[in-house]
Amino acid sequence: MAKNAHHEGSGPSQRQLRVGELIRRTLSELLSRGEIHDPDLNRMSITIGEVRVTPDLRIATVYALPLGGGDKELAIALLAKNKGELRHYLGRKMTLKHVPELRFMIDDTFDRMDATRALLDQDNVRRDLDE
Template identity: 35%
Template sequence: MAKAFSRNDRVSEQIQRELADLLMFEVKDPRVKMITLTAVEVAGDMAHAKVFYTAAKASKGMQAGLEAAAGYLRSQLGKRMLLRTVPQLHFVYDESIDRGMKMDKLIDQALIDTPPQS
């Protein structure tokens, strides 16, 4: 019987916590200061990890800053976590929050435009 909380899930959550701490306190690049990590997906063989992030003001410089810091972040993860191999980090912008806000505005607009029924 499979465990309800697999090792990949635990490693993903730990990587997310450690990366958030590193981005907040260790990385000095101003392009990556206001980033929120939304999720981390680790591959089954632990060789790669997709790190999903969002920000109030997204820019192309932000992605470039994260890619430039990926090596440093990976080395720091290796020092903080007890893993045989530290996964390569691949950063992906998470558009779900932007889409959710857009849908919320559309729903609000539709409610305003609909006449009340009696």
């Protein structure tokens, strides 16, 4: 099979998953220790839920959420503002040929789970599921 012969929609490769998880753990560790030179960012408790890496490992999309879910936009803005320092830190901690460009997104996993739960709790949906 050719190097990039993966079919569209086949999901990420093991390498993408491994690199994404390594970035997630490294960023989580860095943020929990408050080592960034931005007091506003250090005051926030931010959870990194997932990191998705492109097949060429050049771009890493970091899904983050502040603890408690408040100030989501501020958290993403502060992470984006400090992405150079975060990327530099990743470069020191990881053995990658190229440190991916970091992009930050709000992790809406919990919102989606709540919406799904609310949907499943509706009488008409519950009635359909019970049949």
